[in-house]
Amino acid sequence: MNVIEVENLVKAYTDLALEVVAVDHVNLTVKKGEFTAIVGPSGSGKTTLLNMIGGLDKPTSGTIRVNNKDITQLNSKELINFRLHNIGFIFQSYNLIPVLTAKENVSFIMEMQGENRKTVDERVSEILTAVGLGDRMNSRPNQLSGGQQQRVAVARAMASRPQFIIADEPTANLDSKTTEKLLDLMEELNEKENITFLFSTHDQRVVNKARRIVVLEDGKVVEDNENIKQ
Amino acid sequence: MKEIIKIAWKNVWRNKKRSVTVVVAVILGISAGIFACGVMQGWVEQRIDAVIYIENGRIKLYNPDFLNNEEINNVIPNKEAVEHFLNKETVIKAFSERVKLMAMATTSRGSTSLMLQGINIDDEKKVSKLYTCLLQGTYFEEETSRPVLISDKTAEQLRIKNYVLTTEILDSLENTASIPNTVIASLRSIENIRFESENKMKKEISSLLDRKDVSKYGFDVLKMSEQYRLRSKIVFTFTDKQGELVNQIYKVCGVYKTANIMYDQSNAFVLKSDLSTIAGLNEGEIHETGIILRENANEENVQSAIKKAFPELSVLTWKELSPDASLVSEYMSIYLFIFVGIILFALAFGIINTMLMAILERTKELGMLMAIGMNRKRVFSMIMLETVFLTMAGAVAGMLAGWLLIQVTGMTGLNFSSFVDGFEAMGWAAIVYPTIDLFFFFGITVLVIVTGVLSSIIPARKALSLNPVEAIRMNN
Ligand SMILES: Nc1ncnc2c1ncn2[C@@H]1O[C@H](COP(=O)(O)OP(=O)(O)OP(=O)(O)O)[C@@H](O)[C@H]1O
Ligand SMILES: [Mg+2]
Numbered sequence: 001m002n003v004i005e006v007e008n009l010v011k012a013y014t015d016l017a018l019e020v021v022a023v024d025h026v027n028l029t030v031k032k033g034e035f036t037a038i039v040g041p042s043g044s045g046k047t048t049l050l051n052m053i054g055g056l057d058k059p060t061s062g063t064i065r066v067n068n069k070d071i072t073q074l075n076s077k078e079l080i081n082f083r084l085h086n087i088g089f090i091f092q093s094y095n096l097i098p099v100l101t102a103k104e105n106v107s108f109i110m111e112m113q114g115e116n117r118k119t120v121d122e123r124v125s126e127i128l129t130a131v132g133l134g135d136r137m138n139s140r141p142n143q144l145s146g147g148q149q150q151r152v153a154v155a156r157a158m159a160s161r162p163q164f165i166i167a168d169e170p171t172a173n174l175d176s177k178t179t180e181k182l183l184d185l186m187e188e189l190n191e192k193e194n195i196t197f198l199f200s201t202h203d204q205r206v207v208n209k210a211r212r213i214v215v216l217e218d219g220k221v222v223e224d225n226e227n228i229k230q
Numbered sequence: 231m232k233e234i235i236k237i238a239w240k241n242v243w244r245n246k247k248r249s250v251t252v253v254v255a256v257i258l259g260i261s262a263g264i265f266a267c268g269v270m271q272g273w274v275e276q277r278i279d280a281v282i283y284i285e286n287g288r289i290k291l292y293n294p295d296f297l298n299n300e301e302i303n304n305v306i307p308n309k310e311a312v313e314h315f316l317n318k319e320t321v322i323k324a325f326s327e328r329v330k331l332m333a334m335a336t337t338s339r340g341s342t343s344l345m346l347q348g349i350n351i352d353d354e355k356k357v358s359k360l361y362t363c364l365l366q367g368t369y370f371e372e373e374t375s376r377p378v379l380i381s382d383k384t385a386e387q388l389r390i391k392n393y394v395l396t397t398e399i400l401d402s403l404e405n406t407a408s409i410p411n412t413v414i415a416s417l418r419s420i421e422n423i424r425f426e427s428e429n430k431m432k433k434e435i436s437s438l439l440d441r442k443d444v445s446k447y448g449f450d451v452l453k454m455s456e457q458y459r460l461r462s463k464i465v466f467t468f469t470d471k472q473g474e475l476v477n478q479i480y481k482v483c484g485v486y487k488t489a490n491i492m493y494d495q496s497n498a499f500v501l502k503s504d505l506s507t508i509a510g511l512n513e514g515e516i517h518e519t520g521i522i523l524r525e526n527a528n529e530e531n532v533q534s535a536i537k538k539a540f541p542e543l544s545v546l547t548w549k550e551l552s553p554d555a556s557l558v559s560e561y562m563s564i565y566l567f568i569f570v571g572i573i574l575f576a577l578a579f580g581i582i583n584t585m586l587m588a589i590l591e592r593t594k595e596l597g598m599l600m601a602i603g604m605n606r607k608r609v610f611s612m613i614m615l616e617t618v619f620l621t622m623a624g625a626v627a628g629m630l631a632g633w634l635l636i637q638v639t640g641m642t643g644l645n646f647s648s649f650v651d652g653f654e655a656m657g658w659a660a661i662v663y664p665t666i667d668l669f670f671f672f673g674i675t676v677l678v679i680v681t682g683v684l685s686s687i688i689p690a691r692k693a694l695s696l697n698p699v700e701a702i703r704m705n706n
């Protein structure tokens with residue numbers, strides 16, 4: 001079953017009368033439960049592509065279907081709602097609300113999603129324990145290490161089992177050991193909860209963990225290796 | 231919504247300096263507004279109170295000619311019928327009939343011209359609170375022949391006000407220890423010496439004490455040494471009914487002082503029986519009737535009722551007799567409105583600024599929140615609520631501070647005499663006892679809160695205008 005279907009996706013920026021095609025006729029399908037890395041040199045269009053798939057940015061042309069729903073047709077209000085209920089996000093940094101504890105950061109989004117108190121409480125401690133922070137639930141972001149903060153972000157993204165999770169360079173600010181741990185964790189959760197991951201990276205070690213690698217160059221998909229065995 | 235309230239509340243505590251700034255601004259805004267209101271209201275009420283209960287009464291009756299020409303012959307016509315009417319009207323609480331003659335007051339040292347008012351003590355006490363304004367002596371209580379009540383100002387002009395530091399005063403000063411003993415010791419050299427003007431006393435004190443002590447204690451010492459020569463004789467000269475100049479000697483029984491120097495220097499009081507006889511007026515001839523009404527009576531209604539019954543009389547309300555006081559009471563709300571407006575403007579400016587800074591600081595975080603699915607309504611409410619919390623905290627503290635300020639100063643009074651000299655000359659008290667209506671008290675508070683809430687709209691809108699993609703890219 002295809003969770004994401006991208007067809008002829010184009011994003012062009014006109015900068016000082018100079019047209020930059022950041023994403024150039026990209027076609028891509030992602031199946032449920034896939035663990036996919038988007039790689040490519042800086043400026044190749046990874047972020048732009050992920051932002052459009054995540055409903056943060058509008059394409060110049062082409063379609064994006066999530067579970068057969070064309071999200072390019074949604075207006076901005078519908079898009080926000082769509083993001084809230086269907087997509088988990090992990091950013092490079094500033095993922096968390098500094099005034100809330102780890103637990104509150106996770107439950108906050110579930111409350112916005114309209115989950116009831118009991119579901120929220122159960123799921124929050126389940127997921128935080130799953131990311132290895134069962135004992136740090138009441139810590140504020142500034143009391144956590146960079147790696148721990150990213151794990152809270154993973155927990156938040158996964159909390160209400162979205163259609164897929166988008167992570168744009170989630171490990172860019174982490175050292176290599178922490179990077180590896182985070183990736184292992186993401187992979188484990190991907191298998192255990194069967195959640196689709198789509199992430200971008202520069203980092204070869206991260207690439208090595210992926211089970212599918214999509215290579216972008218100048219906004220075009222130049223390679224797509226599925227079912228890589230490790 | 232619960233989660234939004236929670237974040238907004240926690241955000242309040244995030245940048246203490248900023249939050250304190252907003253809260254303090256609100257506190258200052260409210261308490262300053264309330265205080266200014268209180269001072270102004272207290273002032274106006276005191277003035278109106280004085281106008282009604284000391285100077286005029288609420289309504290006064292005259293022979294219309296007397297208003298143009300204060301001559302002895304212009305008496306109120308039909309006095310018995312008027313009296314009968316006033317006694318019958320239930321809204322009329324009391325009235326007092328007066329004989330008024332322009333007179334020259336003379337002592338061996340000075341003279342001044344003033345309005346000599348002949349009154350009936352019992353009636354007058356019901357209408358005028360002047361008897362509460364005595365500095366020394368009594369309100370016609372002593373058994374002397376022909377007593378006169380004069381003002382402090384008149385006593386000065388007639389030079390029957392002296393300045394003496396009696397042994398008694400100095401001894402009691404030594405006991406209270408409000409003034410250092412060294413200063414008292416220096417003052418002993420003018421013990422029991424009588425100075426006939428303030429200036430002479432001032433000069434002497436300045437030469438005895440050093441500068442610092444003069445500025446610290448001089449005023450108090452001067453006030454304490456004030457003394458009136460009670461029972462001094464004053465000659466009043468006026469024209470009697472036949473047009474002849476007559477002289478009559480009165481003895482000072484008391485000295486009064488109101489907040490209105492103009493009133494003080496032009497009014498002296500004697501017994502109506504003393505004055506009428508020598509002026510050749512008979513029992514029924516009076517020049518003025520001062521009337522006070524029951525608490526919630528409408529003075530305009532009473533005025534027109536009297537006018538209707540006695541078209542030949544001039545019937546004037548206090549508003550017509552002291553137009554300055556009524557004008558200011560009408561304009562008070564406009565002044566207050568302008569003043570509070572300025573405060574609110576400054577407050578709005580401050581809140582908008584600090585909250586915009588807060589938004590700027592949190593651009594990335596707000597971008598992230600919008601990206602993960604926080605909708606416009608939630609973002610807007612979050613920012614609004616934060617400001618509302620701050621404003622509310624400030625409002626409660628500000629109301630308390632303002633209320634306390636009014637209570638304390640309302641009891642001690644605020645002395646403006648050292649700042650401005652002219653107030654009393656215009657009839658406005660130099661010592662103000664602030665007071666505030668609940669209407670103004672809550673009105674100002676509500677205005678400040680509304681301003682706080684309205685000014686939070688701009689920062690909240692600013693947050694909405696953020697583009698999450700750009701905000702997030704900032705940190706990539
Ligand atoms: N808002 C914009 N206006 C103009 N050009 C843009 C804008 N955003 C991105 N671009 C351009 O689009 C191209 C793709 O950028 P993008 O950020 O998607 O690349 P990336 O692969 O994510 O790079 P990196 O690895 O450095 O994050 C770049 O050439 C970039 O300069
Ligand atoms: Mg990028």
